[in-house]
Amino acid sequence: MTHWIILPVLMPLVGGLLQLLTQRCGLPAQRVLGLVLTGGLVALSIWVLVMGQSGVTQVYNLGNWPAPFGIVLVLDRLAAMMLLLTSVLAMATLSYASIMRVDGQGPHFHVLFQLQLFGLNGAFLTGDVFNLFVFFEVLLLASYGLVLHGSGAARTRAGLHYVVINLIGSTLFLFAVGALYGAVGTLNIADMAVKVAEAPAERSGLITAAGLLLLMVFGLKAAMFPLYLWLPRAYANTSAPVAALFAIMTKVGLYAIVRVHGTVFAQGAGELAGLHIPWVLGGGLVTLLMAALGVLAARGLREQVAYLALASVATLLVAIGLNRPDSLAAGLYYLIHSTLLTAAFFLLADLIAQNRGTASDQFATPALLPTGKGFGIAFFFAVVALTGIPPLSGFVGKIMILDAAMAHPWRWIVLPGVLVSSFLILIAMARSTSFLFFRPQQAENQTEDVQADDLPHKSAMWCVATLLVAAPLLVVLAGDMMAFTTETVTQLQAVPAYIEAVLRNPLTGGGK
Amino acid sequence: MEILVAISVGVMTSCGVFLVLRSSTFTVVVGLTLLSYAVNVFLLSMGRLKVGAPAIIDPAAEQYADPLPQALVLTAIVIAFGMTAFVIVLALKARGELGNDHVDGRDFTRNKEEGS
Numbered sequence: 001m002t003h004w005i006i007l008p009v010l011m012p013l014v015g016g017l018l019q020l021l022t023q024r025c026g027l028p029a030q031r032v033l034g035l036v037l038t039g040g041l042v043a044l045s046i047w048v049l050v051m052g053q054s055g056v057t058q059v060y061n062l063g064n065w066p067a068p069f070g071i072v073l074v075l076d077r078l079a080a081m082m083l084l085l086t087s088v089l090a091m092a093t094l095s096y097a098s099i100m101r102v103d104g105q106g107p108h109f110h111v112l113f114q115l116q117l118f119g120l121n122g123a124f125l126t127g128d129v130f131n132l133f134v135f136f137e138v139l140l141l142a143s144y145g146l147v148l149h150g151s152g153a154a155r156t157r158a159g160l161h162y163v164v165i166n167l168i169g170s171t172l173f174l175f176a177v178g179a180l181y182g183a184v185g186t187l188n189i190a191d192m193a194v195k196v197a198e199a200p201a202e203r204s205g206l207i208t209a210a211g212l213l214l215l216m217v218f219g220l221k222a223a224m225f226p227l228y229l230w231l232p233r234a235y236a237n238t239s240a241p242v243a244a245l246f247a248i249m250t251k252v253g254l255y256a257i258v259r260v261h262g263t264v265f266a267q268g269a270g271e272l273a274g275l276h277i278p279w280v281l282g283g284g285l286v287t288l289l290m291a292a293l294g295v296l297a298a299r300g301l302r303e304q305v306a307y308l309a310l311a312s313v314a315t316l317l318v319a320i321g322l323n324r325p326d327s328l329a330a331g332l333y334y335l336i337h338s339t340l341l342t343a344a345f346f347l348l349a350d351l352i353a354q355n356r357g358t359a360s361d362q363f364a365t366p367a368l369l370p371t372g373k374g375f376g377i378a379f380f381f382a383v384v385a386l387t388g389i390p391p392l393s394g395f396v397g398k399i400m401i402l403d404a405a406m407a408h409p410w411r412w413i414v415l416p417g418v419l420v421s422s423f424l425i426l427i428a429m430a431r432s433t434s435f436l437f438f439r440p441q442q443a444e445n446q447t448e449d450v451q452a453d454d455l456p457h458k459s460a461m462w463c464v465a466t467l468l469v470a471a472p473l474l475v476v477l478a479g480d481m482m483a484f485t486t487e488t489v490t491q492l493q494a495v496p497a498y499i500e501a502v503l504r505n506p507l508t509g510g511g512k
Numbered sequence: 513m514e515i516l517v518a519i520s521v522g523v524m525t526s527c528g529v530f531l532v533l534r535s536s537t538f539t540v541v542v543g544l545t546l547l548s549y550a551v552n553v554f555l556l557s558m559g560r561l562k563v564g565a566p567a568i569i570d571p572a573a574e575q576y577a578d579p580l581p582q583a584l585v586l587t588a589i590v591i592a593f594g595m596t597a598f599v600i601v602l603a604l605k606a607r608g609e610l611g612n613d614h615v616d617g618r619d620f621t622r623n624k625e626e627g628s
Contacts (some may be wrong), residue, residue, distance in 0.1 A: 130584055137591050144598060148559070148605075156602075156609045157617040160537065163602055167544050167595055168532060174551040174588055181581065182558035 001461035005060040005075050006084050008048060008121045013167030023111070030110040031098040037114065038091045045084040052080035054349045055491060057501035059127070062370055067503045068191040074127035077488040078332070082124040082255055082306035086248050089343055089467075090117055091102070096463040097241035099456050105150035105239065112149070116142035116245065123252050127502055128193045129180065129214075129260060130187045133173050136221070136252075140166050143249065146242045147234060150272025158237040158329065165230045169220040176217060179210035189263050190502035196413050197268045201458050211265060215218060215257065215276045223313055224280075225287040232294060235306035240350030243306070244343035250313045251339055255369060258320060258328075258492065266495040281321025285417045287353055288314035296428040304432060308345065308386055311425060312338035318414060325430060325489050327404030328437035332485040335432055337385070344467035345382045351375065351464070352436065363435055376437045378464055383429045386472040388422050393474035398422065400482070419463055517557050525548035537603035537613045544599065548592035555585045 021032050032251060052058065052075050059072040096115060097103075103109035119139025126132050134336035144166075148159040181187055183206045184195035216227070221229040231250070235243045261276040291314050294307035300329040316338070320330025352375055353361035381392075398418065405414040474481060491497075523535065524546050531543025559578030567579035610617035 098610040130587075132588065134591075137595075141594070143596070144602075148602070151609075153609045155615065156606050160602055160606050160615065160617075164540055164544070165530075165597055167599060168547070170591070170595070171544070171547045175554060178551070178555040178581070178584070181584075187580070320601075325576050374577075 002058055002060045004048075004051070005058060005125065006062075006071050008041065008044055009073070009095055009118060009125060010115045011037070011044060012117035015041075016111050016118060018435050019110040019114055020108075025408075027104055031103065034094055034099065034110045034113065035091075038087065038094050038117070040141065041087040041117065042084070042091050043468050044075070045080070045087040048075065049080040049084050051075075052077050053228060055179060055487065057491065059505040061505060061507060064507050065506055066507060068188045068416065072188065072502055073125045074498075075125060077484075077491050078255075078258070079124045081332070081484075081488060083121055083335075085430075086117065086120050086124070087338055089245060089248055089339060089379055092463050092467050093241040093244045093343065093347070096244070097239075099460045099463065100350075101187055101456070102150070102239050106148075108145065109149055111246045112142045113245075114146040117476070118142075120208060120248060120252065120331070124255060127190065128175055128188050129192070129245075132256065132260070133170070133177060136173065137170060139249070139252070140170070143246070146225070146245070149236045149242060150239050152237075154237045158233040162230055162234040162464060165220070165227075169217050172213060172220075173217040176210050176213035179206060183207045183210060187504065190499040192368055193266065193268065193499055194266045194503075196264055196272060197270060199272075204272055204489050207272060210271070210276055211261065212279065213263060215279060217262070218253045218256045219280075219283060220253070222257065222317065223252050223287070223310055224317055225290055225314075226252075228287055228290065228310055231310055232298075232303055232306040234247065235309060235346075236300065236303040236327075243302070243424040244346040247309060247339045247343040247346070251311065251316075251335060252337070254313065254316050254320065262492065263495055263498060266493070268495060277321055277323045279321075280305070280317055281323075284314050284317025284321050285413065287317060288417060290314075292424035295425045298428070299363055300435070301352060301363070301432060302346070303348050303361075304428065305342070308425070309338075309342045311421065312342055312386070314421075315401065315418065318418065319404070322401075322405055322414070324404050325486070325493060326406065327401055327408075328489045328492070329482060330397060330400035331483040332488060333474070333478075333481055334394075334401060336481070337393040337397050338462045340467050340470040341382060341385050342416050343407040344464050344470075345386060347460070347464045347467070348375070348378055348382060351460060352379070353455070363432065364468075374461060378461065379433065379437065381413055381468050383433060385468070387426045387429055389426065392471040393478075396475055396478050433473050513561055514557075517553060517561060521550050521554050521557070525551070535614055536617075537606060537615055540600055540615060541596065541603055545592075545596055548588070548596070552585050552588055552592075555581050555588060557581075596624070 019030055019033060022033050036379060058075045061067065062071045062073065070301060116139055119135050119142055122135035123132060123139060126135055144163050148155060148163055183203050184199060186190055186192050186195055199207060220227040235246060257276065257280065265272055265275050269271055288311060291307050291311035293302055295311065298304035298307055316331050316335055319327045349361055384395045385392040388398040402415060405411050408414060514543060528543045528546035528550060531539045531546060558580035562575065562577045565575050565577040565583055566573050567577045606617065607613045
């Protein structure tokens with residue numbers, strides 16, 4: 001009985017509908033319901049992770065149709081890890097949104113939030129490319145609403161770009177899926193891996209084109225060079241909890257690359273094996289450099305954090321592009337670290353911007369921070385973790401990725417690329433720290449009343465602190481975490497076992 | 513028929529790409545619509561083109577059309593329809609808030625006239 005696999009997808013969907021009904025009871029009721037639902041999702045994800053820990057790939061046939069014909073949900077360690085990461089992140093951002101009353105700035109925040117989780121969880125669990133497209137659309141549609149939540153001309157402008165570029169991405173996704181279906185005649189990822197390996201040589205051109213088109217779509221979601229230009233503006237202009245939740249959105253693109261390309265174009269695919277790898281590695285390195293320059297050039301703190309998010313995605317692309325078990329394991333460790341820390345930094349940047357009065361998060365105008373000490377400590381902590389200086393988790397993650405890169409033929413490009421960009425980011429962050437905290441002056445029109453609502457800010461700091469605690473925790477538990485991610489990668493790269501599990505999954509009730 | 517379908521997909525795609533690259537939101541929306549039409553025809557043709565063949569089991573049928581692309585196209589149409597509606601509303605909102613229908617929210621022609 002594997003019916004429970006569908007629970008992480010069903011729960012936010014039902015939750016979203018419940019939120020729609022609770023709307024007339026007012027925001028406080030929605031907040032309580034949202035926190036209860038998301039808390040339940042965290043508990044469920046922990047349970048799913050424990051269940052997935054057995055190392056067996058578990059498969060759920062939707063509607064009890066056998067695998068290549070029906071749609072399947074597949075749960076392995078990687079999917080379970082992503083589910084838990086999403087729900088933990090959602091819990092922190094939803095608490096922040098409730099405390100800071102961001103959810104009241106526009107209608108339907110809680111509904112969209114649950115539907116966003118529905119799309120994310122579905123995308124992590126699905127074992128079918130077209131179903132992946134549908135879940136991408138669900139999470140994108142919810143994200144369109146969330147990006148535009150609240151209002152303002154800058155947000156609308158950035159939102160319009162975000163929506164249009166993602167709609168074009170969806171169209172390309174359909175072209176890629178259609179071409180792949182035309183070439184191999186299946187949409188199930190496991191079955192596709194079998195058919196690509198058996199495909200005749202004259203089909204390989206079409207499969208290559210479709211595979212790379214699909215990579216382009218995932219690269220767009222993950223913000224890979226040259227398709228990253230939408231990210232900084234959209235993330236910098238949306239409301240803080242949404243930007244923090246979106247720390248996981250770019251990771252969906254990375255997850256899709258690992259899941260689809262890593263399975264279909266694995267070792268068994270013959271001459272097509274690893275056709276995406278050079279593009280991912282090259283794209284990742286250029287993105288990393290561009291992100292570092294963006295961090296240097298940013299005019300406001302939120303824009304800077306958006307570029308930091310881009311830099312973390314680029315580092316992950318490099319880790320995937322190295323395509324070695326140890327680099328992937330290090331990459332997964334870095335993924336957990338960067339998702340939680342980037343989210344914390346987005347929330348922290350918002351708190352700092354609100355406390356600087358009209359100076360907001362801009363670096364142009366100096367302004368006094370009323371409660372500088374707490375912010376300063378948190379900011380310093382986040383900077384140390386994200387730029388990858390010892391002793392926090394960013395350092396551990398980066399050193400493991402670089403260690404894996406030592407055995408790669410491209411090491412003389414990868415090593416300087418990662419190190420130089422880290423150095424540029426370090427310079428930029430040191431400059432922001434000194435500007436924000438060591439040169440504060442009373443801005444001309446900054447009034448004292450920003451201190452008036454200090455209490456929500458104090459409780460909001462707890463949300464940030466909870467996320468920041470991940471950094472030392474990840475260092476202390478680095479051994480256990482690496483053991484877990486190594487096992488995850490071992491399971492991920494055992495493609496024949498994955499295919500076997502999906503295509504030979506017995507139907508419930510002994511049908512067939 | 514293959515050539516006709518291929519040409520129509522190609523023409524629609526290129527027109528769609530051209531329109532998406534224009535600077536006003538209305539043409540971008542029209543371009544997105546054309547792109548989604550093109551992809552629907554493309555998806556349908558990926559199940560191989562057959563005339564008069566049923567997609568469901570029929571004892572009298574000699575050959576079958578592939579039902580899967582038809583299901584995909586149906587899903588894609590629904591999604592594209594919803595998305596088009598959404599992006600039109602968003603374009604209207606942008607027109608209202610930014611004061612013009614340029615995709616970047618800036619009206620270059622008017623600035624030039626004011627400047628001269």
